[in-house]
Amino acid sequence: MAACSSEQSDQFPVKSTPEIREDGTTVLRRGNGAEPESLDPHQARSVPASNVLRDLYSGLVQISPGGDIKPADAESWEVGDQELVYTFNLRENLHWSNGEPLTAQDYVYSLRRSVDPVTGSPYAQLHAAIANAKAIIAGDKPPQALGVRAVDDRTLEITLTKPTPYFLGTLAHSISYPVYRPAVEAHGASFSQPGNAVTNGAYKIESWRVNSMIAVERNREYWDDANTSIGRVEFYPITNQNSALSRYQAGELDWATSVPISQYEAIKKYIPAQLHAEPTLGVYYYGLNVKRPPFKDAPELRQALSMAIDRRTIVDKITRGDEIPAHGWIPSVVEGYAGAQFEWVKLSDGEREAKARELYEKAGYSKDNPLKVEIRYNSGEGNKKIASVISSMWRSVLGAEVTLRNQEWKVFLDNVRQGNTEAYRLAWIGDYNDPNTFFELMNSKFGLNGTGYASAEYDRLQEKQAHMPDGPARMKTMKQAEAVLLADSPIIPIYFYVSKYLIKDYVKGFEGNPLDSYYSKDLSIEP
Missing domain, CATH: 3.90.76.10 (Dipeptide-binding Protein; Domain 1)
Known part of the structure; x- marks a missing residue:
């Protein structure tokens, strides 16, 4: 040594x-x-x-x-x-x-x-x-x-x-x-x-x-x-992010790939030169399994759950690491694309929640007939906190009955792949710097599309833009594809990543x- x-x-x-x-x-x-x-x-x-x-x-x-x-x-x-x-x-x-x-x-x-x-x-x-x-x-x-x-x-x-x-x-x-x-x-x-x-x-x-x-x-x-x-x-x-930080502080790690939420401000204050925060081609999202109840053939319900989530509260109070609330699917850091957004993004919080309740009731749910849904996530301090907050929002805004289920990473991934889920937490980090790396994930034929989402119109638009030269025509097709995806809501984007490393x-x-x-x-x- x-x-x-x-x-x-x-x-x-x-x-x-x-x-x-x-x-x-x-x-x-x-x-x-x-x-x-x-x-x-x-x-x-x-x-x-x-x-x-x-x-x-x-x-x-x-x-x-x-x-x-x-x-x-x-x-x-x-x-x-x-x-x-x-x-x-x-x-x-x-x-x-x-x-x-x-x-x-x-x-x-x-x-x-x-x-x-x-x-x-x-x-x-x-x-x-x-x-x-x-x-x-x-x-x-x-x-x-x-x-x-x-x-x-x-x-x-x-x-x-x-x-x-x-x-x-x-x-x-x-x-x-x-x-x-x-x-x-x-x-x-x-x-x-x-x-x-x-x-x-x-x-x-x-x-x-x-x-x-x-x-x-x-x-x-x-x-x-x-x-x-x-x-x-x-x-x-x-x-465990706290364990990683402890080992980093003890000199057992040279590079920690995540930062505990609770220690982020202290890290910025005391060791700012060792903190690297980088906007990333990544989106933290909830997938909804549309192949089985309660989300099969239920776009209003899926939209209601998405609208009931206050993303600004999550990034300001929970993640607290300069993440960007996601009101669309494609991160702004991706080259060559200015993305679409949910139609309700300009509503006030009260208007957004009222619209969410309207869609929830339209889907057949109410105080007397509440949605019963499981959120599944993999181990991690941040994942647990976010799942708890989202379940609280679904309860308070809609009256849903939510259970949380934590699983080890490999088991969790296998269950997502096999469709043994209802709502689940995942993230997508782009494989290359082009919007298609996000669009392709939701194609019905893509092997990592754990939601089971299959839209002929979305697939057509996604596959069309994938082979178009960059320019206004491709931009228009991409926005059409994203609009279809956001309207169908098989996924609920929560925030866009800022990767944080300690080195x-x-x-x-x-x-x-x-x-x-x-x-x-x-x-x-x-x-």
């Missing part, structure tokens, strides 16, 4: 001591929220999993520290044939962590696997723009029909069905990472476990102790290893970006 100065205050002590091993290896200790559900790039669906996967794998492109697209495994690319054919030129020195060469054929295999129904990827729809992908996902064509081919070992060609303005952004997502075919074929579902995993990113997995720590170590076969500084990264699954001052190179995408290789530890 190499000592470093401690930023101390009687009111808010923080120990600042980086871990540096005897051989000089620097260690980055990251809080990571919930335990990742999978480290298979094509199976993962959560932010905690993505944080680890960005260190283990490298895609054709990656997100720069500032949030832009930059070359990764592909050193360059050309776009031709009316913006339908992308030709990627791979770097000469690409290798897997076991030293084997990585070629364009590895990308062909992996992209096919990502849309194969056998894989069952929740993000398969992210590749819908690639020729034949939709038919493959639906089971109507074999994976070999996907519009990808290896021209030679260092040249990959991807053909799209229609021009797609955000396509490059999807290639930075884990669904587009290559996987090592011999490991997949030898180990099946266990190919991503320590001892079996072969990766191509800046790090390789060393160990995974469930509910304790995932450790990754520097991959010397990585094409840009010369510019990687940190030798080891440890990811700690800590869902020790000896961790250098951190630069906030709206995608919330960070790579440990871009950082260094300098005592």
Whole structure:
């Protein structure tokens, strides 16, 4: 251990001591929220999993520290044939962590696997723009029909069905990472476990102790290893924000990925240089399962519940972290879009609540026949407080009878995916900086649409705008799609995110970006 100065205050002590091993290896200790559900790039669906996967794998492109697209495994690319054919030129020195060469054929295999129904990827729809992908996902064509081919070992060609303005952004997502075919074929579902995993990113997995720590170590076969500084990264699954803060203050974490509401003002006062608050492509929302009662065929009820929530009170009194009340679905930080809003947003609080009661009664509910509904959420101080406040608003404004149910993250996600919910708390962090990353979630065919929402008109508008060039016509179509979604109300947006991190001052190179995408290789530890 190499000592470093401690930023101390009687009111808010923080120990600042980086871990540096005897051989000089620097260690980055990251809080990571919930335990990742999978480290298979094509199976993962959560932010905690993505944080680890960005260190283990490298895609054709990656997100720069500032949030832009930059070359990764592909050193360059050309776009031709009316913006339908992308030709990627791979770097000469690409290798897997076991030293084997990585070629364009590895990308062909992996992209096919990502849309194969056998894989069952929740993000398969992210590749819908690639020729034949939709038919493959639906089971109507074999994976070999996907519009990808290896021209030679260092040249990959991807053909799209229609021009797609955000396509490059999807290639930075884990669904587009290559996987090592011999490991997949030898180990099946266990190919991503320590001892079996072969990766191509800046790090390789060393160990995974469930509910304790995932450790990754520097991959010397990585094409840009010369510019990687940190030798080891440890990811700690800590869902309790107060516990994460305590470990951060004790010097056991260098990076805490969340901040307790109750301590936010103290943090801003005593260690402002260690606090990073970044507006993010993210929305905190409640999903309503429209496949089963009470929300099936009940748009008035869904609208009433949305209108009964005072979002300003939630961000001012509960989250208290500069979040933005969400009166639409698309965050304002998204490039190229000025979103639609609920029609009732300009009403006074009294008028809004009166309209909510009117819709509630129109849906068939009253004081004598109250709605009985369960709110399901995953562990976390903020989630619990918000669920309690929303349940109180539904009771006081509408007279609903609300029960709360807390579940561990993996169990919670499985229940959302299987439709075993009524109302549930979730968040969506954009996968690329384009409005479509939010619109696509609510498409009836998208694997992570846990509400079961299926609107032919919404799907038509969403799919139309996805292939239009940026400009007034696309903007108009997007607003039409959002208006349909807000009127149907299968989701209740609560607020838009401002991500808040605590990072020790000896961790250098951190630069906030709206995608919330960070790579440990871009950082260094300098005592």
